[in-house]
Amino acid sequence: MSGLGDELPREVGALFSDTYTEESRYKFCGRELSIIQHFGANLGVAAPxxxxxxxxxxxxxxxxxDFKGKKVIELGAGTGIVGILVSLLGGLVTITDLPHALPQIRKNISVNVALxxxxxxxxxxxxxxxxxxxQDYDFVLGADIVYLKETYDHLVQxxxxxxxxxxxxxxxSKMRKEHGAMDFFxxxxxQYFNVEIxxxxxxxxxNIYRVTRFQN
Structure with missing residues (x-):
């Protein structure tokens, strides 16, 4: 959950004043995932x-x-759980975030994905x-990346x-009214895409939205 800039919503930033590490386990699509979360001011909303x-x-x-052999990119990945799962399902995945979040992503990849x-x-x-x-990805994925209004134009670009x-x-997306999530979707x-819940x-x-380009 991070995109452009490191600014946190005020009420969210207070959650990350303490620094600690937590490991959580999940099971999806028959795959077991172990996800490390480094809570603290450095990662902020990218931690959980x-x-x-x-x-x-x-x-x-x-x-x-079916992600097998598909070209996939995840935006604002945070822990990387979504992209890691897709990789385990056979996707050809690129996981992205801001530079400060990448070490956590790489750590979680090393724990969960074969070399x-x-x-x-x-x-x-x-x-x-x-x-x-x-410009030719089969899938573009994002989870909870719509939360700062000043990033919305950059996300659309x-x-x-x-x-x-x-x-x-x-x-x-969590539909946070105070952050204008509904207005974005x-x-x-x-204005730029077909959008459906x-x-x-x-x-x-x-809400989970499926978004595609307008067809000529």
């Missing part, structure tokens, strides 16, 4: 496994999505670095670059 990421992993399992299928790990600042990445005519974008993103978790207030 957010519920939106778990919802996206559950969505993969429920719909038996013969290691994902690429790259820094990507939205609105800046996307030009160094291909990045998605437009990464998304070709056959790309599927899957975005899982209902008003901003539809494919799953709604009412209890957790989490």
């Amino acid at each position: 496994v957010w519920d939106a990421a778990l919802s996206l992993c559950n969505y993969f399992e429920e719909h038996k999505l 013969d299928h290691i994902p690429n790990v790259c820094a990507l600042s939205w609105g800046i670095d996307q030009v160094h990445f291909p 990045t998605l437009l670059h990464l998304c070709g005519p056959r790309t599927t974008i899957l975005l899982s 209902q008003n901003i993103l539809p 494919v799953k709604r978790n009412a209890e957790g207030d989490i």
Whole structure:
């Protein structure tokens, strides 16, 4: 859960005043994952496994999505749990975040992924670095990356670059009213993409959206 810049929402930043490490175990799609989370001010919102990421992993399992041999990029990966799962399912994965989050991602990859299928790990600042990445991904993934209004235009620029005519974008998001998440998905993103809700978790207030380019 991080994209452009290190600023945290004020109420979230207070959660990371203590520094400690926690390891959590998950099981999706018949794969067992061990995810290390380095809580503290350095990583901030990139440290935890957010519920939106778990919802996206559950969505993969429920719909038996086929990632084998598919070219996949994850944005704002945080712990890397989503990209790691997709890699274990046979995807050709690039996992991205800001530079300060990459050591945590690499650590989690080393714990969970065999050497013969290691994902690429790259820094990507939205609105800046996307030009160094291909434009033909099969899937672009993001979990809880819509939470800072000042990054929304940069995120759209990045998605437009990464998304070709056959790309599927899957975005899982906690629908935080105070951060304008609904405005992003209902008003901003539809100016550039087809946007549809494919799953709604009412209890957790989490939506998963399927996003595709307009067809000529």
